[in-house]
Amino acid sequence: MNPCSTSPEGFSAGSPRWLHVDINAYFATLLQQENPGLRGKPIGVLKSAGRSCVITSSKEAKALGVKTGCSKAEALELAPDMIFVPAHFAMCMDATKRLNTIFRDTAPNVEIFSLDESFLDLTDCWQIYPSAFAVAQRLQDRIRQDLGEWVTCNVAIARNRFLAKMASELAPKGSITIVKPEMIDDLLLRAPFSDVCGIGHRLELRLRRLGVTNTYMINLVSDEDLEREFGPFWSKELRTMARGEEPSLLQRSGRPPQQMKSVGRSITGYRLSNDENNIRRVLYNLTAEVMHKARRMHLCGRRVSVYVSDKHGKSWGAHKTLQSPIRRTDEMFDWIYHGLYRSWKREFPIIKYGVTMSLLQPWESVTEPLWEDWQRQEMVAGAVDQLTQKFGLYSVRSGVMTDRESLIRPEVTGWLGDKVYQMGFT
Amino acid sequence: MQYLTIHEAVDVAGVYSAGQFTPAAFLWNKKKWRISKVTMRVDERDGGVQFRHMSVVANNQVCRLTFNRSTETWWLEEVWDEPLQHLS
Numbered sequence: 373m374n375p376c377s378t379s380p381e382g383f384s385a386g387s388p389r390w391l392h393v394d395i396n397a398y399f400a401t402l403l404q405q406e407n408p409g410l411r412g413k414p415i416g417v418l419k420s421a422g423r424s425c426v427i428t429s430s431k432e433a434k435a436l437g438v439k440t441g442c443s444k445a446e447a448l449e450l451a452p453d454m455i456f457v458p459a460h461f462a463m464c465m466d467a468t469k470r471l472n473t474i475f476r477d478t479a480p481n482v483e484i485f486s487l488d489e490s491f492l493d494l495t496d497c498w499q500i501y502p503s504a505f506a507v508a509q510r511l512q513d514r515i516r517q518d519l520g521e522w523v524t525c526n527v528a529i530a531r532n533r534f535l536a537k538m539a540s541e542l543a544p545k546g547s548i549t550i551v552k553p554e555m556i557d558d559l560l561l562r563a564p565f566s567d568v569c570g571i572g573h574r575l576e577l578r579l580r581r582l583g584v585t586n587t588y589m590i591n592l593v594s595d596e597d598l599e600r601e602f603g604p605f606w607s608k609e610l611r612t613m614a615r616g617e618e619p620s621l622l623q624r625s626g627r628p629p630q631q632m633k634s635v636g637r638s639i640t641g642y643r644l645s646n647d648e649n650n651i652r653r654v655l656y657n658l659t660a661e662v663m664h665k666a667r668r669m670h671l672c673g674r675r676v677s678v679y680v681s682d683k684h685g686k687s688w689g690a691h692k693t694l695q696s697p698i699r700r701t702d703e704m705f706d707w708i709y710h711g712l713y714r715s716w717k718r719e720f721p722i723i724k725y726g727v728t729m730s731l732l733q734p735w736e737s738v739t740e741p742l743w744e745d746w747q748r749q750e751m752v753a754g755a756v757d758q759l760t761q762k763f764g765l766y767s768v769r770s771g772v773m774t775d776r777e778s779l780i781r782p783e784v785t786g787w788l789g790d791k792v793y794q795m796g797f798t
Numbered sequence: 799m800q801y802l803t804i805h806e807a808v809d810v811a812g813v814y815s816a817g818q819f820t821p822a823a824f825l826w827n828k829k830k831w832r833i834s835k836v837t838m839r840v841d842e843r844d845g846g847v848q849f850r851h852m853s854v855v856a857n858n859q860v861c862r863l864t865f866n867r868s869t870e871t872w873w874l875e876e877v878w879d880e881p882l883q884h885l886s
Contacts, residue, residue, distance in 0.1 A: 402838070405837060405838055406837050406838040406853040406860070407837070407853070407860045407878055408835075408837065408855065408860070408882060409860060409878065409880060409882050421800070455799050456800075457800075457801075458801075460840075462840055462842040462849075462851065463838065463840045463851070465842075466840045466841050466842065467840075520837065520838065760845050761845045761846060762845055762846040763845055763846065763847060764844035764845040764846075764847045765844055765845065767845070
């Protein structure tokens with residue numbers, strides 16, 4: 373039996389109702405909307421031309437078994453007619469902002485969960501709309517009008533975000549689902565762990581070892597067994613989810629956005645590199661992007677980290693917690709490159725690079741050094757900020773990054789981990 | 799099949815209606831490309847520089863046009879290398 377209803381249903385005053393919207397195969401659908409020749413065809417989205425990893429795919433490709441993260445060769449085995457198209461990050465970010473406008477026109481409280489998923493709190497909307505179904509239909513119509521006729525989304529409404537998201541994941545593409553109370557147990561029984569927000573791959577493996585194959589079955593495990601296997605935190609979380617209640621991950625997403633705790637950037641190069649100049653340039657470029665974001669948010673950080681790896685799983689990383697916070701690219705790069713990276717005897721050629729600044733705090737909370745040298749360098753950094761604000765990122769850049777063609781520019785991720793920055797500062 | 803990079807300045811003619819500009823045709827390679835459909839509009843901002851990307855179907859090909867709002871210039875950035883009728 374399908375635990376979801378597609379029949380109209382009215383609101384009742386004060387009953388909390390969460391609406392979850394999920395745009396189907398977001399990156400690929402937008403590319404198909406843009407190019408009618410790609411519609412209805414299996415397409416694989418690459419990070420950029422010349423890449424071999426499929427970062428996402430169209431619903432047609434997914435139906436043929438193509439999975440995110442597979443290689444082009446693997447995808448072609450499953451879908452020989454597959455067309456590969458580079459992602460258009462600006463398109464995705466702009467579409468997310470337009471979606472957000474639609475959502476805020478629909479309900480007063482909107483939570484952006486990821487680039488293509490949001491929750492709308494309909495608790496106080498019962499006077500505005502005739503039924504929950506009507507809200508969902510209105511949303512789907514507006515999205516088609518604003519983003520294009522090919523863009524479809526799943527909409528699910530339930531008593532909380534956990535159930536709404538789960539129902540949305542399970543439903544057919546482009547559908548509207550209303551989860552009624554009597555259907556919740558069936559929903560928990562049917563949903564594979566991959567569709568349950570809060571249960572990741574490792575947790576799934578541990579649950580399967582206990583013989584638990586769906587969320588409802590957690591109810592059959594005793595409290596003692598659950599705590600022995602998963603510890604005090606996860607045993608409570610799992611018990612909560614088994615009752616169809618929200619895990620803490622979703623409760624946290626409902627809180628007002630806080631200051632970012634860390635800013636990081638990683639990239640996988642096109643090929644393995646042993647060239648010290650190239651490695652230095654990439655690390656500098658990533659550092660410059662991290663510091664650009666941090667400075668726009670007026671944040672400084674006290675911990676810097678660097679990470680590199682090859683393509684066979686060999687990796688190296690290091691971090692340093694500083695006595696006082698830093699807020700300039702040259703300061704951070706000095707620690708990243710000279711303080712950390714150079715202490716490593718490069719044991720393998722590098723393909724993946726990552727840098728992070730964490731333990732962030734607002735500029736206002738830190739006393740600025742009085743050293744004349746620091747003040748002078750800060751003035752230069754401030755001038756570069758102003759030029760960047762006017763002429764764009766990397767319009768003024770270090771000599772390390774002179775080659776315009778090889779500049780690494782910011783990207784958005786599906787998870788939108790930097791939503792505080794993306795929605796507030798771009 | 800792929801997008802071919804062009805990155806050439808083009809002249810664009812269009813219509814302003816309800817505060818929105820809709821391109822109708824552009825001149826490229828001394829040839830007039832009549833736009834039959836705008837399939838996507840994307841606003842992008844890099845500092846104070848604002849771009850409006852428009853994906854259009856012109857002469858049965860999908861073209862990516864970009865309008866630099868600071869310099870008020872249009873660029874034909876990319877063209878999908880397969881005419882639409884061959885794909886559908």
